[in-house]
Amino acid sequence: MTEYKGVMVYAEVTDGKLAAITVELLGCGRKLADELGEELMATLIGRTVSNLAPEAITFGADKVYTVEDQLLEDYQTDAYLPVMARLTGEVMPQIILLGQTEIGRDLAPRLAFRLETAATLDCVDLAIDMESKWLRQTKPVYGGNARAVFLTESRPQVATVRAKAMSPPERNTARKGEVIPFTAGLEPAAIRTRVLEKVPQAVAEIRLEDAEVIVSGGRGIGNAEGFQQLAKLAGLFKGAVGASRPAIDNGWVPDVSQVGLTGKIVTPELYIAIALSGASQHMAGCSGSKNIIAINKSPEANIFREARFGVVGDWEKVLPAFTDKVRELLTE
Amino acid sequence: MNLIVCVKQVIDPEAPPASFQIDATSNKVIPPSGVSAVISPFDENAVEAALRIKDARGGKITVISLGINLLREVVKKPLSMGADELILLEDEAFADGDSHSTAYALAMAIKKIGDYDLIFCGRQASDWDAGQIGSGIAEILGLPGVTLAKKVDSTDGQAKVERITADGYEVVEVPLPAVITVSNELGEPRYPTIKGIMAAKKIEPVIWKPADIGVASSRVGAAGRRTKLLKLFPPVQESKCDLISGESPEEAGVNLALKLREAKLF
Ligand SMILES: Cc1cc2nc3c(=O)[nH]c(=O)nc-3n(C[C@H](O)[C@H](O)[C@H](O)COP(=O)(O)OP(=O)(O)OC[C@H]3O[C@@H](n4cnc5c(N)ncnc54)[C@H](O)[C@@H]3O)c2cc1C
Ligand SMILES: Nc1ncnc2c1ncn2[C@@H]1O[C@H](COP(=O)(O)O)[C@@H](O)[C@H]1O
Numbered sequence: 001m002t003e004y005k006g007v008m009v010y011a012e013v014t015d016g017k018l019a020a021i022t023v024e025l026l027g028c029g030r031k032l033a034d035e036l037g038e039e040l041m042a043t044l045i046g047r048t049v050s051n052l053a054p055e056a057i058t059f060g061a062d063k064v065y066t067v068e069d070q071l072l073e074d075y076q077t078d079a080y081l082p083v084m085a086r087l088t089g090e091v092m093p094q095i096i097l098l099g100q101t102e103i104g105r106d107l108a109p110r111l112a113f114r115l116e117t118a119a120t121l122d123c124v125d126l127a128i129d130m131e132s133k134w135l136r137q138t139k140p141v142y143g144g145n146a147r148a149v150f151l152t153e154s155r156p157q158v159a160t161v162r163a164k165a166m167s168p169p170e171r172n173t174a175r176k177g178e179v180i181p182f183t184a185g186l187e188p189a190a191i192r193t194r195v196l197e198k199v200p201q202a203v204a205e206i207r208l209e210d211a212e213v214i215v216s217g218g219r220g221i222g223n224a225e226g227f228q229q230l231a232k233l234a235g236l237f238k239g240a241v242g243a244s245r246p247a248i249d250n251g252w253v254p255d256v257s258q259v260g261l262t263g264k265i266v267t268p269e270l271y272i273a274i275a276l277s278g279a280s281q282h283m284a285g286c287s288g289s290k291n292i293i294a295i296n297k298s299p300e301a302n303i304f305r306e307a308r309f310g311v312v313g314d315w316e317k318v319l320p321a322f323t324d325k326v327r328e329l330l331t332e
Numbered sequence: 333m334n335l336i337v338c339v340k341q342v343i344d345p346e347a348p349p350a351s352f353q354i355d356a357t358s359n360k361v362i363p364p365s366g367v368s369a370v371i372s373p374f375d376e377n378a379v380e381a382a383l384r385i386k387d388a389r390g391g392k393i394t395v396i397s398l399g400i401n402l403l404r405e406v407v408k409k410p411l412s413m414g415a416d417e418l419i420l421l422e423d424e425a426f427a428d429g430d431s432h433s434t435a436y437a438l439a440m441a442i443k444k445i446g447d448y449d450l451i452f453c454g455r456q457a458s459d460w461d462a463g464q465i466g467s468g469i470a471e472i473l474g475l476p477g478v479t480l481a482k483k484v485d486s487t488d489g490q491a492k493v494e495r496i497t498a499d500g501y502e503v504v505e506v507p508l509p510a511v512i513t514v515s516n517e518l519g520e521p522r523y524p525t526i527k528g529i530m531a532a533k534k535i536e537p538v539i540w541k542p543a544d545i546g547v548a549s550s551r552v553g554a555a556g557r558r559t560k561l562l563k564l565f566p567p568v569q570e571s572k573c574d575l576i577s578g579e580s581p582e583e584a585g586v587n588l589a590l591k592l593r594e595a596k597l598f
Contacts, residue, residue, distance in 0.1 A: 105480070153559075310576065
């Protein structure tokens, strides 16, 4: 019987480059592979992706499988799943890591069910259990109110990893690795779904995930006009505007601005949380920020348990004065 | 159209974080006193998705919930919103499952129902935030699926789904039957009407045990788990907040700016 061996990273591509989460996965996967004394593999799937294989090697991969096919232009479960199932069936990695993205969230559980194993999604810590050699998978549960450590006692062990939970490794251009093309072998008829259209939503110049400063508002902002004041402050810092879920549900800001468990995960230098209570599901998306600043009229608000500095008060009074002073200090 | 919605009863996830407690010896959450059980919020969005299709195209909505100690006033909420039937997989054997054993039981129940066009789940349950059941059901039943839906419409044996992506959404077409997982971007679930509440009172849930859906007790619940929970613990809370004040809220705002400057935060 062949053995399950090695760690495989599903390498996601955004804007023609390795996604930030992929680099983080390669760093984490490298450590796990070293602990096991096994190889780190990466899998690139798409229409044209093999040009990125050397990049995956510089970040730690020993082997890169590339699967290119016209039918793999867009991510679709029916196209990517059989490819991953066949590849992992042949290569037999004992651990498969994906990002907790719209792709990983979709692909990881389906792959685990198809391979008759199990997955753990949204992990923030992964380690090899020294005795049993199983993967200890730590993930936030109950909306961030607790953390759970799971073991999957069947192989391959599938996990997705939360964005920014792992630090990205240094690039090492001296690293050597092998690139192995793998045929997709897809039947067009097997792809039951069809992507009709991709609709990007209006976003400001700076993506939330990349912003050094985020000004985030909640239900207490009250309307879309209120958010324009937040945008003014964000503009001074060349930052971005984020929001809690009620602000999205009320249509005050676009969906893509949501921060939290089911929104974006952000880790800016400065996260200014205004008129949001700091529910655990919101904090799940921003608690990695270097400095959280809170403005809230209720001293009992949970956000004050996580903030470094705060003002208890009505944001409509506090914020304009704060913004004016910031502007003044910045022009000094 | 025959629509199925899977809903899970959970501890109210919007309860204040301070009320949250864990029993470290049993690795279980201690239900906070005074905090009610609810339908997991995304499942209400899933019910709403099904209701919108029923409103537009007609059809029947069957709700399935798996668990123990299912409170009738909680699991009947989808009925009072407008769903037609309720099936409960309620048996000790179903308790403490993981994504694998729970998806298996739900899939077998759906198979028993037999006649379905669309199966709806929430994107993730608010207790374990696993996010796997919808995909698991699709895989077990061999169905296509679309996850993270914000809009679903269906005609002519197909569903058109708007699926959320990092920078917007994509429109995906999928043939029926299919599994769809729903996110909050779908929009607020409707409130139960008085008429709906009265109608729900009269509907008796159908209870199915493992034998009713043709599964061995060893395949469901805790016995059928593939994952082991080693530990459940609270996250560390480090920060201590420095509250900045002033004579007036405006002055507090100015002082906050000065403080952040002093701390070299901008
Ligand atoms: C499974 C699940 C996933 C979720 N995912 C997310 C997620 O990804 N992101 C997310 O954000 N939420 C998420 N939520 C929702 C989350 O639980 C909270 O309901 C939400 O974050 C609350 O938003 P809020 O703080 O804006 O509103 P509230 O909790 O209502 O807080 C409003 C705050 O504004 C303050 N306020 C009101 N008026 C003023 C004023 N004039 N001046 C100053 N302060 C004022 C109030 O004191 C209060 O603290 C999720 C929930 C569930 C169940
Ligand atoms: N015990 C259950 N009974 C009915 N439906 C469930 C159950 N557990 C999960 N689901 C459904 O599957 C979705 C995803 O759950 P999970 O994968 O556990 O996060 C939920 O939003 C429900 O729609």
